[in-house]
Amino acid sequence: GQQVMQIPQYQHVQEGEDFTTYCNSSTTLSNIQWYKQRPGGHPVFLIQLVKSGEVKKQKRLTFQFGEAKKNSSLHITATQTTDVGTYFCAGLGSAGNQFYFGTGTSLTVIP
Amino acid sequence: EADIYQTPRYLVIGTGKKITLECSQTMGHDKMYWYQQDPGMELHLIHYSYGVNSTEKGDLSSESTVSRIRTEHFPLTLESARPSHTSQYLCASSHLGTSGNSYNEQFFGPGTRLTVL
Numbered sequence: 001g002q003q004v005m006q007i008p009q010y011q012h013v014q015e016g017e018d019f020t021t022y023c024n025s026s027t028t029l030s031n032i033q034w035y036k037q038r039p040g041g042h043p044v045f046l047i048q049l050v051k052s053g054e055v056k057k058q059k060r061l062t063f064q065f066g067e068a069k070k071n072s073s074l075h076i077t078a079t080q081t082t083d084v085g086t087y088f089c090a091g092l093g094s095a096g097n098q099f100y101f102g103t104g105t106s107l108t109v110i111p
Numbered sequence: 112e113a114d115i116y117q118t119p120r121y122l123v124i125g126t127g128k129k130i131t132l133e134c135s136q137t138m139g140h141d142k143m144y145w146y147q148q149d150p151g152m153e154l155h156l157i158h159y160s161y162g163v164n165s166t167e168k169g170d171l172s173s174e175s176t177v178s179r180i181r182t183e184h185f186p187l188t189l190e191s192a193r194p195s196h197t198s199q200y201l202c203a204s205s206h207l208g209t210s211g212n213s214y215n216e217q218f219f220g221p222g223t224r225l226t227v228l
Contacts, residue, residue, distance in 0.1 A: 101153045
């Protein structure tokens, strides 16, 4: 079945350091979304990538979609304590009917 | 802020009980979803719907059913709750997209934390 893995599972960084999470799918994806879930909260949409090789930026966040549309990454520059949470990718399968969520990366930012 | 609501927020019940988790959205979204999420883990799709009278099974649909009689309402029913059902249940909704393939962001409700004793 469809599998979407994320690495690392956990990441602790000092405030001001950069952070990257990687998302890898076993199959080609139609598009990919990224979500952030604060502790005790629900996932909140960050962005959607559709095109092969696409790069999008939101302030300190940079999102990439791989050329083969099987992987993606989220990079945060100069982390802040407000970045704490779990980041999930969600890939839309080639059949186009459902999103498969990644295993998530839990980010802790140490002040 | 998204207008999607879930009740109850917390539920503790005994094994064998039948329960219904409620989800409503006021955004007029066509597509709705139910996910199961254990603490700190990934979301698993249980059921989804493209619109009224449409329901589809996700990868984790066993032992539960859904209905979509109205656009805004998508309840999830567990016929006989078991301790293995203890988890958080998240409802979400999204626009279907003009082409049917341009999926938009999913808006999530606050979740129902279910404990089955």
